[in-house]
Amino acid sequence: MDELLIEGPLTELANRFGNITPHIRYPETEDEVAMILQEANKNGKKLAIVSGGTKLGYGGIKPNYDFTLSLKKLTGIVEHTAGDMTVTVKPGTTMQNLQQFLKQHNQMVPLDPAHSSASTIGGVVSANESGPKRLKYGAARDHVIGMRIVYPDGKIIRTGGKVVKNVAGYDMNKLFIGAMGTLGVITEITLKLRPLPKHSSTVTLSVQEDALNDLKSFIIRIQDSTIEPVSLELINPTLSKSLFHKDEYHLIIALEDVKKAVLFQEDWIDENKPTEAMMNVLEQPEDFWTRFNELTPNSQNDFHDTTSGVMKVGTANMGVFPLLQECDRLNLEGNVQILAHAGVGHGLSTIIVSGQPENVVQWIRYIQAFSEEYGGYGIVKHLPFELREQLEVWGQQKGSFSLMRGIKQKIDPKNTLNEQRFIGGI
Numbered sequence: 001m002d003e004l005l006i007e008g009p010l011t012e013l014a015n016r017f018g019n020i021t022p023h024i025r026y027p028e029t030e031d032e033v034a035m036i037l038q039e040a041n042k043n044g045k046k047l048a049i050v051s052g053g054t055k056l057g058y059g060g061i062k063p064n065y066d067f068t069l070s071l072k073k074l075t076g077i078v079e080h081t082a083g084d085m086t087v088t089v090k091p092g093t094t095m096q097n098l099q100q101f102l103k104q105h106n107q108m109v110p111l112d113p114a115h116s117s118a119s120t121i122g123g124v125v126s127a128n129e130s131g132p133k134r135l136k137y138g139a140a141r142d143h144v145i146g147m148r149i150v151y152p153d154g155k156i157i158r159t160g161g162k163v164v165k166n167v168a169g170y171d172m173n174k175l176f177i178g179a180m181g182t183l184g185v186i187t188e189i190t191l192k193l194r195p196l197p198k199h200s201s202t203v204t205l206s207v208q209e210d211a212l213n214d215l216k217s218f219i220i221r222i223q224d225s226t227i228e229p230v231s232l233e234l235i236n237p238t239l240s241k242s243l244f245h246k247d248e249y250h251l252i253i254a255l256e257d258v259k260k261a262v263l264f265q266e267d268w269i270d271e272n273k274p275t276e277a278m279m280n281v282l283e284q285p286e287d288f289w290t291r292f293n294e295l296t297p298n299s300q301n302d303f304h305d306t307t308s309g310v311m312k313v314g315t316a317n318m319g320v321f322p323l324l325q326e327c328d329r330l331n332l333e334g335n336v337q338i339l340a341h342a343g344v345g346h347g348l349s350t351i352i353v354s355g356q357p358e359n360v361v362q363w364i365r366y367i368q369a370f371s372e373e374y375g376g377y378g379i380v381k382h383l384p385f386e387l388r389e390q391l392e393v394w395g396q397q398k399g400s401f402s403l404m405r406g407i408k409q410k411i412d413p414k415n416t417l418n419e420q421r422f423i424g425g426i
Contacts, residue, residue, distance in 0.1 A: 017056035017299045018385035019421065020048050024068040030148065030156065030187040036069055037185065038154030041416045049181040049418050051092050052120035055127060056299035057310075057382040059180055059393055062420040069185065071122055077101055078188055084163055085193040086145065091122025091186045107193045110137035112289070114296045114350075122186050128178030131293070132231035132254065135345035137194070141177040146190035149176055149183075152416040162190050175407070181418045182426055183411050197256035200230075202285035203269055205251040205277040206240070209325070214274035215251060216321055219344050221272060222253075227265045230254040232344040236324045238331050239339040243291065249324070251277075251344070254285075295339070296352055298382055309360045309383040311351040311367060313342075315376035320349050326370055327351060335359045347376070361390050368395055394423040 011022045027033045040047050048065040050056070051072065071092040078088040082105050089098055095109075095116035102108050112131035113124050123129075125147075130139035137143075146160030159172035176183055207215050219232060233252040235243065240250045253269060255262045266281060273279055282288050297308040315323060320342035327338040336359050342349035351367060353360050360383075368378035372395065380393040401424050408415075408426045420426070 013053075013056065013299065016384050018063065018388075019056045019058075019060040019418075020050055020053065021065050021068045023066075024070050026070050026073045028073045030074075030150065033069070033071075033074075033150050033185055033187055034154040034156055037150055037152055037416065040066070041152045041154070041414055044414060046415065046419050047417055049185055051122040051126075052094060052118050052300075054115050054118050054298040054300050055123055055381075057302070057384065057388070058127065058380075059388075060385070060418075060421045061389060061393070061425060063385075065419075071120070071185070071187075074122075074187060079162070080105070081162075082107065085195075086162060086190055087193060088146075088162060088188055088190040089121055090188060091125075092120050093122075095119050095121060095124060102193065103196065106196045108196050109143060109191050110194045111140060111143065112293065113140075114293055115298055115300075116293055118298075118300055121189055121191075125177050125186060125189055126179065126181050130348075132233045132252070132341075132343060134348065135232055135343055136228065136230045136256075141174055143191045144173050144177055144189060145192050146188075147173055147176060147186055148188035150185045150187055152184070152412045152414065156187075157184075160190065180422045182408060182422045183417070185417070199257065199259035199262045200285065201255045201262045201266060202282045202288060203253040203255065203266060204244070204280045204282065205253070205269075205273055206244070206246055206248045206280075207251075207274065207277050208248055209237075209328070211274055211276040212249060212321060212325070214276060215249070216318060218272065218274050218277075219251070219318075222269075223345065225268070225272075227255075227268055228257075229265070229345075230256045234320055234324060234342045234344050236327050236331075236338070236340040238328070238337060239295075239341060242339065243288075254289075292341075295341075296350060296382070302382070304354075306354050307357045307360045307384065307387065308352060308354045309364050309387070310381045311349075311353070311364060312379045312381050313349040313351055313367065313371045313376060314378075315347045315349070315371055315374050317344055317347040319347060319374045319376060320344055322374070323349055323351075323367075323371065327367075330363060330366075336363050338363070350381075351378075357384075357387055361387055364391060368392070372396060397424050 045066040048068045074090040075092040113129035231254040235250040336355035339352040
C-alpha cells in the first residue's frame with residue numbers, strides 16, 4: 001500500500017479545514033484497511049478517515065490526528081445485478097462515475113448530493129447526504145441495503161445483504177449511515193436502484209415576496225393533488241439572481257415519469273399556479289441541475305478571499321418560508337451575503353453565508369437560534385477549522401446523545417476513528 005507524506009497544498013488544506021493530515025495512507029484492499037486499523041488501535045493512534053475530501057469542513061473539533069486513512073484507491077463496481085436492481089460498490093467511487101456506469105443499464109441511484117463529480121458514495125453514506133430529489137426518493141439511508149465495515153480493532157463485519165428483501169430485525173446499516181466514520185470504515189456498499197426516468201422536466205415559478213403566501217397555498221395544493229414532483233425547491237432572491245438573473249423567489253419543480261404524465265403535470269401547474277407567478281419550462285434542465293449541484297463551497301473548491309460557511313437547516317416543511325425570508329432580510333443588512341435554497345416538501349434547507357469571518361460566525365449562530373425557535377436545527381456543513389472551534393457546529397445536543405456516546409464507547413473505546421468528528425465531540 002502507499003504511504004506518503006505530502007506537503008504543500010495538503011498541509012494548507014489540513015491547517016485550514018482540519019480532519020486530515022499531511023501524513024496519509026492509501027490502502028487498496030479491505031485487508032489492508034483492516035491491518036491499518038488493527039495496528040493503529042493497538043498502538044493508541046488517532047486516525048482521520050477521508051474519501052473524496054469534499055467534507056473536511058464538516059464537523060470535527062480535534063486539531064490533529066496521527067495520520068489519515070484515505071479510501072481514494074478503493075474504487076469501482078464490485079457487483080451489479082441488473083435484474084435485481086442492486087449494485088455493490090467500493091466507497092471511494094464518485095457519485096458521477098457510479099451514475100455513469102448505471103446509465104449504461106438504464107438504471108440510477110436516486111441520490112443527487114452536491115458535487116457529484118467529486119463526492120464519493122462512501123462520504124455520501126457516512127454523512128447521510130441527499131439533494132433536491134430527497135422529496136421523492138429519500139436520503140442515503142433509504143437506499144443502502146448492505147455494507148461491509150471494518151471495526152477499529154480490524155474485525156470485518158457485514159450488515160444487511162445484497163438483495164432488497166433481506167432485513168429481519170434491527171437494520172444494522174442505519175447504525176453506520178450518518179455516523180461520520182466514527183464507528184467503522186466502510187469498504188463496500190450495496191444499494192438498491194431505480195430505472196432511469198423515461199422523461200424529465202424542470203418547471204420554474206417566480207414571484208415577488210408579497211406573493212409568497214399565494215405560492216405557499218399553491219404548494220399545499222400540489223401536495224394534496226395527484227401529481228408527484230421529484231423536488232420542490234424554493235430559492236431566495238440572492239441565489240435566484242445568480243441562477244436566473246432575476247431578483248425574485250423561485251420555486252423549482254422537477255418532474256420525472258413517462259412523457260405523457262410529465263406533460264400532464266406541466267399543464268396542471270400552469271392551470272393552478274398563482275396569478276402573480278411567471279412560469280418557465282427549462283429548455284436544458286440537465287445543465288441547470290449541473291450548475292445547481294456545484295453551488296455550495298466545499299473543502300476542495302473553497303479558495304476565495306472571503307469566508308464561506310454552509311449550513312443544513314431542518315424545519316417543518318412550510319417553515320422554510322420564514323427561514324428564507326429571514327435570510328433575505330439579513331442580505332439587506334449588507335455585512336454578509338446569503339444564498340439559500342430549501343426543500344419545501346421535506347423541510348431541509350441549504351444556507352451559504354459569505355463575508356468576513358466574524359460576521360459569518362455571528363450569523364451562523366443567529367440562524368441556528370432562529371431555526372431552533374421554529375422547532376428545527378442548524379448544522380454547520382462547511383467552515384474553516386478555527387471558526388468551527390467557536391461554534392456548536394451540530395447545534396443543540398439531542399436527547400439521544402447519551403445513547404450515541406454509549407455506542408461509540410462500545411465499538412471504539414480508544415477513539416481510534418475520527419475522534420471528535422461527530423455530535424458532542426464523539
